[in-house]
Amino acid sequence: MNSQLKYISLYRITVIVWMAVKFLLQIFWFHKIHRIWDQDTKDKWKELLEKQAWEYRRKAIELGGLLIKFGQFLSSRADLLPRLFIKELEGLVDRVEPTPFHYSEQMIEQAWGGPIDEQLKSIDKTPVASASIGDVYRAVLHDGTPVAIKVQRYRVNEIFKVDFKALRMVFFIIRTFTRYGKKADLPALYKEVVTVITNELDFTLELSNANRFKRRFKDFPSVYIPDYYKEISTKRVLVMEWIEGAKITDLAFMKKHQISPEKVAKTLFELCVEQYLFSGMFHSDPHSGNLMIRSDGTIVVIDFGMVGVMKQTEADSIRSMVQGFILEDYDRVIRALIEMDFLLADADIERVKKLIKQTTDLYLEGGFGKLDANKMNDIMDELQSFIKEQPIQLPADYAFLGRATSIVVGVLMAIYPQVDLVDWGRPVLKRWMSGESSRASFYKEIISESAKPLLSLPRALIRYLEDGNKQREWERTQHQKKLFHQFYLFYGMMAFLLMTSGGVSALYAMVRDIRLFLTMGIVLCGLGVIGMLVVGISHIRMIKK
Known part of the structure; x- marks a missing residue:
């Protein structure tokens, strides 16, 4: 591509808007021609998403500007894009x-x-x-x-201003012509993108x-x-x-200077936990290029253009949500999600609560220790379906928090593959859950832990009784339906026999010229036909209902 073309406003807007329109048309046509989602269809869908993500990455590298930053922004938004697309964008770097x-x-x-x-x-x-x-x-x-x-x-400021115009056009098209655009709060999303990226400038x-x-x-x-x-x-x-040093993932550098990878990983873990669990500013882009290691083992953090802020009220809401999960108090979870602005105005609260409970019971019944890579993928797929179904949109800081956490976990695994995040995090999690660091708070947390079974027992008992009644009611309804099917089949068979016997009698009377039998045969045959019609129509109505 001619290097000067990317500075022409009309060219940039045309390329960006057309790429978005093409992606939407491809998705629309795919759903139009694939009505049955078997394994072959899923494979083709995966190929389409990977192809689109690859094209987006190529255009981003060619044009630079907003496409790169927006791609990095989207890679943190599981509420906006399919996981396959996000996986491709994770490799998009500057x-x-x-x-x-x-x-x-x-x-x-x-x-x-x-x-x-x-x-x-x-x-x-x-x-x-x-x-x-x-x-x-x-x-x-x-x-x-x-x-x-x-x-x-x-001319970077000029380029980004043009790209913001193109992005506004794309959002207008999505909001006007797609179902997702009517569900999501795209104006708020646009404002987030512009604010975050403008701050970096x-x-x-x-x-x-x-x-x-x-x-x-x-x-x-x-x-x-x-x-x-x-x-x-x-x-x-x-x-x-x-700063003189190397990337934090440079194990050869650590070996040369006799630096313990475990100690470096533990220091990075403590640094990030302090940022992500407690109120204050956190680094939103902690990849290995922004984390360095000096010869004395000191970790150096650079590039603070992309940061998020965890307010005290937000930290309290997250803590309340986690406590709600532990105590199986899903009303508390919903209240926390509303406080965190996760749920949009038209969200079906009861539906969201039910889905959260079902997902939690399905995956966490056996404890976190049983989660493996496949089950984590299942959870991500379930989360993606859940987000698609309900009007949920992650505020920018929470999305950046999730992205930053996943990046740090990857860096920790690269430095020290034997890392035990649960063991390292247990002391910090206790302090975080209590909201304080005093000894009294610690004992209060112990009492709270001990009381959880008692606190959850009434809800569990009520849920058992309610679920038992619902189960019995469902079984009774199913039994009634089964009986009705049998009755309709029995009456239908009787009507068919009546019609058959009447027809045979009428034919016999015609051959023998017995008028009385002829009349009786016609009447019986007519009653049988009427009976079959009545039974058939009633049975069909019941099935539809």
Whole structure:
């Protein structure tokens, strides 16, 4: 593709909108011609989704801009896309060609209001990393301090503004012509996308986020957040401390410097648990490229452009939801979901509650220890069907939280495959469930644990009695239906015999010329026909009912 075409607004909008329309038409036609979903149909559906995801990824790499960031955003939204599509998008990373250095140099000089030489002793013209929003260069200040400089790409703001227009058109088409568009809150989703990505375009926000992380985790001795140079950082140029090290998944580097992978994994686990379970800001994109390991074993966290915020009320709602699952109090679970804005206004609360209970009973009856990879896949499929069936939409921060958690689990497994998340998480989970860290709270949690069977017994007993009555009522109804079928068949057979005997009598009377028998035969045959009609119509009506 001509590299200059992607800067033409009409071209970008046409490519993005047409790709979306084509995907929708392919899905519509697939459902039109495949009425029966057997294994062959499912295989073809999988091939279609993989083909669409592959085309989206290819176009994203060609055009850059919003398509890459939106693809990363969608990869966290199980409420929006099928799992197969998401799986393909998970491999979508910022693989873009570096910006020619003279464009970056021009951007730096505009941001600083003067030549680069006024602030820098030297700068490498080849970027060490290139992404859809900016390129990162290694430079040296006049006092000899090495720094990393993140510079926005050429015309990136203009590109994203055009792409936002294209995305608005796509959402309008989905909202107008698809069933999903009428169920989902697409205006809210569009606002989330624009807000999240626009924040990434302002590097001063990233600097502020990094400083907040540095203050929050200052007491973590094995975690380091780089320093930022606020005085020479702007919305489009970000200057930070240069970090020497390797990716956190570089096991050869750890072996060379005699670093324990288990210790690194435990430190990362504790760092992420602190972010994801307790109120405050959390890193939304903790992949191995944003996590480094230094020669002394310290974990370095970089790139705070994409972050989420866990408010205290949200943490309390999640805690209440988990407690509801433990105590089998699904009313509490529903209240927590409503507080968390998971359920849209037209959600069928009773239906959602029933589905949650059924899914929980189905998969968790044997305990979490029995969950294997296949069962986890089943749970994800069940969750996907559940989300499709009900008007559910994950707020952005919760979606980012889920995505970040899954990324971290993958990184932990790469560092230390023997990781025992349950064992590591048990102490933290107790503290989190109690909501406090005091000893009194710990004993209160023990009492709560001990009381769970007693608390759940009345509900279990009532549910047993209700379910028993419903079961008996259902069995009685089924028995009545079976009897009615037998009665209709019996009466139908009697009517058929009456019609047959009447017909035979009439024929016999005609041959013998016996008028009395002829009349009786005709009457009996007529009664048999009428009886068959009445029985047949009544039986059909019962079956339909």
